[in-house]
Amino acid sequence: MGHGVEVTELFGIGKKYTIGCSERQQLAIIVRDDGIREIYVFDRKDSEHPKTVIELDEEETRRVAAVLGGTFFGD
Amino acid sequence: MGHGVEVTELFGIGKKYTIGCSERQQLAIIVRDDGIREIYVFDRKDSEHPKTVIELDEEETRRVAAVLGGTFFGD
Numbered sequence: 001m002g003h004g005v006e007v008t009e010l011f012g013i014g015k016k017y018t019i020g021c022s023e024r025q026q027l028a029i030i031v032r033d034d035g036i037r038e039i040y041v042f043d044r045k046d047s048e049h050p051k052t053v054i055e056l057d058e059e060e061t062r063r064v065a066a067v068l069g070g071t072f073f074g075d
Numbered sequence: 076m077g078h079g080v081e082v083t084e085l086f087g088i089g090k091k092y093t094i095g096c097s098e099r100q101q102l103a104i105i106v107r108d109d110g111i112r113e114i115y116v117f118d119r120k121d122s123e124h125p126k127t128v129i130e131l132d133e134e135e136t137r138r139v140a141a142v143l144g145g146t147f148f149g150d
Binding site: 056 | 079080092094096100102104106112116126127129130131134135136137138139140141142143144145147
């Protein structure tokens with residue numbers, strides 16, 4: 001299951017999950033020890049400067065994970 | 076469980092899930108009938124023009140959902 005996801009320990013902060021995408025973009029998700037998730041979107045050509053950063057608290061993370069995972073049923 | 080997520084049917088395309096975030100950003104996820112997920116990030120002040128769009132195929136979606144949902148164990 002580790003295929004396509006690289007996990008890096010960020011001591012004192014949390015864990016970083018780098019996810020390779022087939023598009024020109026690349027994703028990195030930092031799961032912070034305080035529960036906040038930061039999603040970074042990078043251009044393939046510039047892995048230093050994220051194009052955008054999304055910060056999700058635990059409730060928001062649950063919603064996004066449910067929609068992406070197909071376990072959200074709102075109707 | 077519908078709290079915080081608004082579901083809109085996009086006939087012939089799929090379903091749109093609008094997720095309110097506590098930050099200045101807002102997320103919309105379109106689950107297309109062909110399995111592709113599009114994540115749109117909007118600024119609160121401009122809900123017409125997304126700041127960024129992320130397109131995930133089914134494999135990428137699984138990885139992101141696993142990391143966000145806390146069910147990814149890479150080590």
